[in-house]
Amino acid sequence: MNLESIKKFLLEDFFVTGDPFIYAADIMIGLTSILIIAVLTYFKKWKWLWNEWITSVDHKKIGIMYMIASLMMLIRAGIDALMMRTQLMLPSMNFLDSQQYNEIFTTHGVVMLLFMAMPFLFGLINVAMPLQIGARDVAFPYLNSLSFWLFFFGAMLFNLSFVIGGSPDAGWVNYPTLAGEKLSPGPSINYYLLSLQISGLGTLMSGINFIATIIKMRAPGMTLMRMPIFTWSTLITSIIIVFAFPVLTIALALLTIDRIFGSHFFTVAGEGLPMMYVNMFWLWGHPEVYILILPAFGIFSEIISTFARKGLFGYRAMVYSMIVISLLSFVVWVHHFFTMGNSPAVNSVFSISTMAIAVPTGVKIFNWLLTLYKGKIKMSAANLWALGFIPIFVIGGATGVMLASAPADYQYHNSYFLVSHFHYVLISGTVFSIFAGLHYWWPKMFGHTLNETLGKWGFWLFAIGFNLTFFPMYIVGLMGMTRRVNTYSADAGWTSLNFIETIGAYLMGIAFLIIVYNIYYSARHGRRDQTGDPWNGRTLEWSIPSPAPEYNFAHIPRVEGIDTYWLTKKDNRKEPSNHSTYKAIHMPNNSGQPFFMSLFFFIAGFGLVFEWIPIAITGTLGIGAVMIVRSFDEDKGYHIPAWKIKKTEMKQRGQNHEVNK
Amino acid sequence: MKKLLSGMIPIVFLSLLMTGCQGVLDPRGPVADTQYNLIIYSIVLMSLVLIPVFIAFGIIVFKYREKASSHHYEPPEMEGNKKLEILWTIIPIIIVTMLAIPTVQATYSLEKSPSPEQKPLVIKVISAQWKWIFQYPEQGIQTVNYANIPKDRPVKFKLTSAAAMNSFWIPQLGGQKYTMPGMTEVLFLEADETGTFNGKAANFSGKMYSDMTFTISSQSNQNFENWIQKTLEMKPPLTAVGMDQLLSPGTVDIMTYSSYPKNYDYLSNLKGGTMNEFGEH
Numbered sequence: 001m002n003l004e005s006i007k008k009f010l011l012e013d014f015f016v017t018g019d020p021f022i023y024a025a026d027i028m029i030g031l032t033s034i035l036i037i038a039v040l041t042y043f044k045k046w047k048w049l050w051n052e053w054i055t056s057v058d059h060k061k062i063g064i065m066y067m068i069a070s071l072m073m074l075i076r077a078g079i080d081a082l083m084m085r086t087q088l089m090l091p092s093m094n095f096l097d098s099q100q101y102n103e104i105f106t107t108h109g110v111v112m113l114l115f116m117a118m119p120f121l122f123g124l125i126n127v128a129m130p131l132q133i134g135a136r137d138v139a140f141p142y143l144n145s146l147s148f149w150l151f152f153f154g155a156m157l158f159n160l161s162f163v164i165g166g167s168p169d170a171g172w173v174n175y176p177t178l179a180g181e182k183l184s185p186g187p188s189i190n191y192y193l194l195s196l197q198i199s200g201l202g203t204l205m206s207g208i209n210f211i212a213t214i215i216k217m218r219a220p221g222m223t224l225m226r227m228p229i230f231t232w233s234t235l236i237t238s239i240i241i242v243f244a245f246p247v248l249t250i251a252l253a254l255l256t257i258d259r260i261f262g263s264h265f266f267t268v269a270g271e272g273l274p275m276m277y278v279n280m281f282w283l284w285g286h287p288e289v290y291i292l293i294l295p296a297f298g299i300f301s302e303i304i305s306t307f308a309r310k311g312l313f314g315y316r317a318m319v320y321s322m323i324v325i326s327l328l329s330f331v332v333w334v335h336h337f338f339t340m341g342n343s344p345a346v347n348s349v350f351s352i353s354t355m356a357i358a359v360p361t362g363v364k365i366f367n368w369l370l371t372l373y374k375g376k377i378k379m380s381a382a383n384l385w386a387l388g389f390i391p392i393f394v395i396g397g398a399t400g401v402m403l404a405s406a407p408a409d410y411q412y413h414n415s416y417f418l419v420s421h422f423h424y425v426l427i428s429g430t431v432f433s434i435f436a437g438l439h440y441w442w443p444k445m446f447g448h449t450l451n452e453t454l455g456k457w458g459f460w461l462f463a464i465g466f467n468l469t470f471f472p473m474y475i476v477g478l479m480g481m482t483r484r485v486n487t488y489s490a491d492a493g494w495t496s497l498n499f500i501e502t503i504g505a506y507l508m509g510i511a512f513l514i515i516v517y518n519i520y521y522s523a524r525h526g527r528r529d530q531t532g533d534p535w536n537g538r539t540l541e542w543s544i545p546s547p548a549p550e551y552n553f554a555h556i557p558r559v560e561g562i563d564t565y566w567l568t569k570k571d572n573r574k575e576p577s578n579h580s581t582y583k584a585i586h587m588p589n590n591s592g593q594p595f596f597m598s599l600f601f602f603i604a605g606f607g608l609v610f611e612w613i614p615i616a617i618t619g620t621l622g623i624g625a626v627m628i629v630r631s632f633d634e635d636k637g638y639h640i641p642a643w644k645i646k647k648t649e650m651k652q653r654g655q656n657h658e659v660n661k
Numbered sequence: 662m663k664k665l666l667s668g669m670i671p672i673v674f675l676s677l678l679m680t681g682c683q684g685v686l687d688p689r690g691p692v693a694d695t696q697y698n699l700i701i702y703s704i705v706l707m708s709l710v711l712i713p714v715f716i717a718f719g720i721i722v723f724k725y726r727e728k729a730s731s732h733h734y735e736p737p738e739m740e741g742n743k744k745l746e747i748l749w750t751i752i753p754i755i756i757v758t759m760l761a762i763p764t765v766q767a768t769y770s771l772e773k774s775p776s777p778e779q780k781p782l783v784i785k786v787i788s789a790q791w792k793w794i795f796q797y798p799e800q801g802i803q804t805v806n807y808a809n810i811p812k813d814r815p816v817k818f819k820l821t822s823a824a825a826m827n828s829f830w831i832p833q834l835g836g837q838k839y840t841m842p843g844m845t846e847v848l849f850l851e852a853d854e855t856g857t858f859n860g861k862a863a864n865f866s867g868k869m870y871s872d873m874t875f876t877i878s879s880q881s882n883q884n885f886e887n888w889i890q891k892t893l894e895m896k897p898p899l900t901a902v903g904m905d906q907l908l909s910p911g912t913v914d915i916m917t918y919s920s921y922p923k924n925y926d927y928l929s930n931l932k933g934g935t936m937n938e939f940g941e942h
Contacts (some may be wrong), residue, residue, distance in 0.1 A: 098868055171865050172789065177842055178825035178867055182792075197887035238820040268842045269932040271752050274826065307724070314741035339828060339841045341846035343774050348765045362710075362753035369717055369746070375736045378727045387722060394714050398707040405760060407767035408699045410836020411685045414828055414863035478700075480832040482863045485871040493683075576774065649939075 014610075015155035015185075016166050022454040026163055032528065055590040057141035060548055062148050064445060069152055070120035073111050073138040076159065078512060080108035084506035085469070101486035102169040106192075107162070109172030113292070114196060115155040118429045121295045122151075122206055124437040125234050126444055129210065131541035131548060132499070134219025134557045136361065139212035140628075141588045147202040150518040155197025156606050161191035165609065166194035166241075171484065173281060174255075176266040176274045181259045187609045197597075200248055207241030210234055219540070221559035225319070228539040228563075229305075233298025237291050243330070244287035249282035256406035260611050266287045275340065282333035290329040292426065294322055296433030297364060300386045301324050303436050304368055306535050307383035308375030311563055314367040322358035328357050332463040337415045338406040343645055347406040354404035360576045361397055365390065375481075381455025385436035387427050388463045397426025399474065414484075417477030420470045425522030427466055427572075435515065442471070443534050447547040448526030454518040462511035468504025474498040545652035550583045551640055554649050582642040582649070589635050627647050683859050685832045689879075691775040697765055710756060728754030731818045735782060737881055771835075774815040775851045781817040784808060788827035788862065790910040791869035796921055796929040802892045803858075803899055805907070805916035806875045811885040812855050820846040823908050823927040828863035831877050837863050842928055852879035874914045893919050901925055 040046050043127045053061060058510025083104055087096045096104065130138055138144050161167045165187035170179040179189050193277045214235045218227070227235075253263040255277060264270030268275045305312045334342060334350040342350075368390060377383070399421040403409050412418050435458070445451045451629060476497045481488065488494055533542040540557055541548070560567050688697040709770040749813065774781050787794040795808040800848050810816050822840040830837030831850065852858070855878075860871035899907075899918040904925055907913070926932075 098871060102865075102868065102870075112727075131891055170867075177827055177931060178865070180931075185827055227685055250720065267931070270926050275844075286713065310736045311738055312738070314746050317741060317746050337839070339837050340841065341844070344768045347768050351764050351768065352761050355761055358757055359750060359753045363750055365714065366749040367741075367746070369714075370739070370742075371924050372721045372725060373740070374883060375725050376731055376734055377722060377725050391715055394711060400708060401760065402703045405699060405703055405764040405767075407764065407771050407836065408696055408703060410771075410838070411696050411700065411832065413837060414830070415685075466924055477688055481859065482830070482861050484865040487844065487871055544914070623835055 014164055019100070022163060029163065044420040045217055048518040050592070050599050052589065052593055055145075055592045057137070057145045057146060057588050057590055059126045059130050059138050059141065063123045063128075064224055066123030066126060066151070067117045069155065069297070070116050072464075073116040073119075075491075076508065077108050079112035080104045080111070082505055082509055085502040087486060088488070089502035089582055090499065091492070091495055094485060095514050096486065098486045099169065102484075103167035103188075105484055106168050106174075107158075108173055110168070110192065110196070111155075113172065115151075115158065115197060116205065116436070117292050117426070118288075119151050119428070120157075120434045121146075121292065122203075124441065125210065125295060128437075128441050128541055129231050130217070131444065131544065132231045132539050133214065133217060133219055133222060134540050134553055134559065135213060135217040136552050136585065137588065138209050139208050139216055142591055142594065143205050143209050145591065146594035146597060149205040149206070149387065149594045150202030150601060151448060151604040152199075152200045153598040154186040154195045154202065154605075154621055156200065157602055157609070158191060158195035160606075161188060161609075165191065171566050175277075176255060176258070176277050176497070177268060178272075179255065179475065180267055180269070181262075187611075188260060190256070190609040190611070193252050193259070194608055196250065197252045197256070200245055200252070200659045201601075202598075203241060204245040205250070207245065207558070210238040211242065214238075217250070219553075219557050219559050221661075222564070225316070226562050226564065229301040229315065229318055230298035230539075232297070233294045233301075233322060233389060236322050237294045240287045240291050240294075240326050240329060244284045244291070247280055248284035248288075248332055251277055251284065254280075255644075256608070258516070260608060263407065266457065278337055279333070282336040283330075285334045285336065287326075287329045289426075290325060290593050292300055294325065294447045296389075296429045297322065299433040299437045300368070301371075301541065303386040303440050303565075304371050306440075306537055307378040307380055307386070308372050309378075309536070309571075310371055310375045311538070311566075312367070313373075314363075314449065317363055317563055318367055321363045325357060326417055328360075329378060330355060332357065335404060335406075335409070338409045351404050351406045355401055358397065359403050365394060365397075379456075380439070381450065381452050381459060382436050382439035382535075383508045384456060384459040385432045385439070389436075390434075392424060392428035392463070392466070392588050396421060396428060400425065410656070414482055415477035416473040416481045416483060419483045420473035420477060423470045423473075427470070435462075440535070441541075442522075443529040443546045444532075444541055444548055446523070448522060448527075448528050450522045451518050451526060454514055454521060458511050458515040461514065462508055462513075465504045465507025465509075466509055466541060469501045469508060471502075472500050476501075499640050529641070533565075536569075538563035540565050543568070543609065545649070549631060549648050549652060551587060551645065554582055554585075584639040584642050585645060586637055586639050588637045591635070593626050593633075598625055600626065644651055668935075674752075675762075683833060687833055689854050690834045690850060691854065691860065692771060692850050693833055695771065696836055697769055699763060702763065706756060706760055709734050726906050771849070774817070774849045776813075777813045779814055781815040781849065782810060783817045783819065785812070785914055786821070786827070786829055786840060787823050788825075788873075789823045789908050790825065790865070790867060791862070791873040792907070792909075792911075793829075793860070793862070795875065797889070800889050800893070801920055802889065802896070803918040803921040805913060807878070807889050807915045808875070809878045809880055809885055810852060811882045812852055812879045815849055815851045816884070818848040818850065820848060821927065823870060825866040827866045827873075828839045830859070830863040831860040833858045834877065839864060842931055852877075855879050855881060866867070868910075869912050874916040892917055895919075905929075 010018055026152045040049060053065060056062065070242045083096060084101065087093050122497050126144070127326060168174065168191055170184055170189060174189065174192055177183055216232060258267060259264050264272040266272050266274050268274065268482070301312050301318060328341045332350060334346060335354045338347050404423055405417065439450050439455055476494050480492060481492070481494050529546040532545040533540070534640030544553060544555060557564070600619045600622030603622065604616050607613065607619055662816060676851045684696065728734060737907060757859045758939065768898040777926055781869065783798055785796040787796070793806050795804045818829065819842040827840045828837045829840055831849065834850040834852055838846045840846070841932050857876050857878045860875040865875065896917045896922040899922060901922040904922050908930055
């Protein structure tokens with residue numbers, strides 16, 4: 001290997017060159033990295049970052065890290081979306097060429113679904129779920145940290161593709177044969193496969209962790225049918241994860257082996273079956289949609305009930321409907337490819353099973369309406385997101401039923417009608433729930449509320465922008481506009497609708513800036529939450545101080561019913577007398593191992609992306625080494641002494657508490 | 662406000678119907694008609710759900726919002742109501758059933774020829790990177806990126822792919838079906854008017870996917886026969902070498918050939934590729 005060939009490799013295959021967008025990104029990434037390093041060094045925060053955050057096994061801190069990373073990914077994929085909308089604003093635009101456009105819609109989809117929506121929900125689950133069930137942490141804090149770092153390094157590996165090697169460009173579904181070695185050689189598709197694989201392992205571990213936590217760590221008295229509805233949604237979601245994600249793991253692994261080691265699982269040569277990938281992908285992919293929507297349902301249920309000052313109407317029906325949805329989610333996957341020539345019997349069965357999902361979902365909608373009925377509805381920012389969700393989601397759901405009709409789907413499939421449908425359900429469902437949950441649980445995380453005025457501005461602009469963007473897509477889809485086209489001609493007659501869509505998209509961008517500014521503004525001027533219960537909440541997380549102390553509950557609460565904290569407040573019950581004495585609390589130790597293990601996963605993944613087997617082996621050995629270290633690790637945790645707990649409780653409960661004494 | 666909104670929905674769709682620019686809502690054949698009717702029927706059915714829910718939502722949120730006068734109001738606790746919950750389990754079941762029945766009927770009917778009394782014209786469709794190849798086995802001719810069909814006669818499209826998966830879609834004649842390498846799907850379509858209809862590659866297939874459009878011209882039987890005759894007489898034949906070139910990635914203009922190579926392996930690109938495992942061409 002001479003110098004010239006190394007130079008040639010670096011400039012032609014390794015670094016993505018010759019594109020002003022990429023150079024701009026290179027510069028941005030470089031400057032941001034320098035800035036972060038400089039700030040951390042100047043304020044001497046390296047040690048703090050390592051001790052307090054990176055090695056933390058505290059579920060609340062892990063939750064916050066999930067949210068910070070997801071917010072970054074939201075910005076990235078949001079910029080992707082705005083670039084696409086800019087390109088489609090007018091006919092025959094030359095803002096992006098077809099290759100750039102293909103990469104951008106691929107990364108937009110992958111990042112939004114797998115590196116934004118799902119981890120953001122995991123962040124909220126991590127923060128709120130253990131508090132809702134009166135636990136001091138999740139069942140496996142170390143594993144929780146590993147889940148986060150696997151997600152984080154998976155996401156980083158995916159984003160690296162933008163500047164090194166080239167981004168994936170076969171759509172977020174990544175079907176072979178297009179995504180096979182023959183039609184897409186090179187590292188780009190490998191990035192997709194390996195980054196999803198790594199973060200997918202983290203997701204699977206989270207699912208197991210959440211199930212164990214909910215089954216084993218509920219406070220005494222909290223029977224399953226007394227669990228807060230968000231905890232229920234987490235449990236059901238986690239069960240879906242445990243059944244669905246292994247399918248993705250296998251599909252990705254087989255395609256990886258096809259591409260890197262030349263096997264023929266999904267290639268046409270050697271009697272492989274490309275359609276097998278499509279089946280496996282959606283066997284995971286459809287349940288994945290419910291992984292994204294069920295926690296959202298849980299968040300909305302909590303918020304609607306809290307701000308209507310009423311218990312959730314039909315709690316049992318809400319639980320059963322989620323269980324039915326989770327079961328149905330595994331028997332509808334073929335509706336993603338009605339048009340692939342299935343027999344009419346198969347299409348009929350899957351049409352009906354898909355339509356059946358409307359029944360439990362309808363029950364939920366009506367029960368939310370009845371929860372609001374005769375309530376005292378407070379129009380807080382969190383509640384606006386929850387209320388806005390209902391009508392928008394109903395439109396998305398109704399078009400979902402329309403799409404379920406297989407013969408009609410022949411006309412909707414791959415058109416903007418479909419694009420609009422899934423944005424209607426995923427944005428009004430998942431994204432609205434994320435913002436709602438952020439407003440709702442913010443004081444529990446940081447001790448102050450987010451500004452309501454800015455929050456409401458954010459909501460209205462976002463909701464208006466959203467409808468402007470996506471409603472015209474239904475129409476333009478019926479006019480025959482196919483998804484993933486990078487441009488269209490003026491005589492197609494789609495110009496005015498596309499123009500409106502782009503305006504809407506920019507409105508959503510502005511709304512998002514307001515939401516982010518609100519975080520900054522509220523950090524400086526936000527109202528401190530002295531009570532721990534700023535919304536007059538109903539569930540256990542509001543019974544402890546804000547921000548939640550490290551050990552969560554100084555005394556493990558006793559649960560008397562659904563909305564147990566509300567019952568306590570209503571009865572005006574005094575705290576039990578033993579609450580003035582404190583006992584030492586056992587806590588797990590921080591660990592840097594999850595970070596290093598995930599880093600080795602990243603190295604192994606990067607080696608496989610470029611098919612550099614020695615690097616892949618090095619990374620794999622590293623993973624094994626950390627596992628061995630962990631196996632001999634006799635970490636028994638530590639105790640927080642009683643006096644320290646007393647001090648914290650006194651301080652955080654504020655003056656009110658001391659006056660009572 | 663809400664009334665206004667619900668009143669607007671039909672207007673939006675009405676204006677949509679009238680624009681009729683080569684879309685799904687401007688059907689020109691029996692298959693597209695069936696699908697059009699199903700779509701409109703489902704929109705009406707869904708409006709029956711949407712409008713009451715919107716109105717109820719508007720009234721409830723407005724009436725029970727927190728206001729100064731409700732300061733002392735304490736909402737009642739309602740655990741649930743079996744009768745009501747059974748009611749709104751049954752309503753969606755009825756509506757879904759009302760959609761499921763015509764759905765299943767149409768699913769079965771669209772598998773068959775829309776005019777079974779006539780012998781269908783067979784056209785083999787091959788999607789390549791990034792062009793559409795149409796072969797007429799009975800006539801022996803081949804076209805690229807366009808096809809002519811006789812009016813009022815069913816056409817049996819046999820779909821396959823020489824490269825990435827794609828999806829063959831002519832919105833005005835009927836819904837799409839996938840073209841997949843190594844498999845053959847059948848799609849029956851029929852035009853009941855003469856005219857030129859836009860066809861699309863509906864499934865993403867790589868770099869030049871957006872340019873992969875084609876047109877279908879429906880002609881009187883006489884014109885169609887004349888065109889076949891003229892093609893056979895005047896157009897060049899296509900050799901296997903010519904086919905190799907045609908299948909190589911890129912876009913082309915419309916083309917017409919009086920023949921195409923028999924027993925050609927359309928999967929050769931995916932199998933052998935440009936290089937075999939020994940690094941030879």
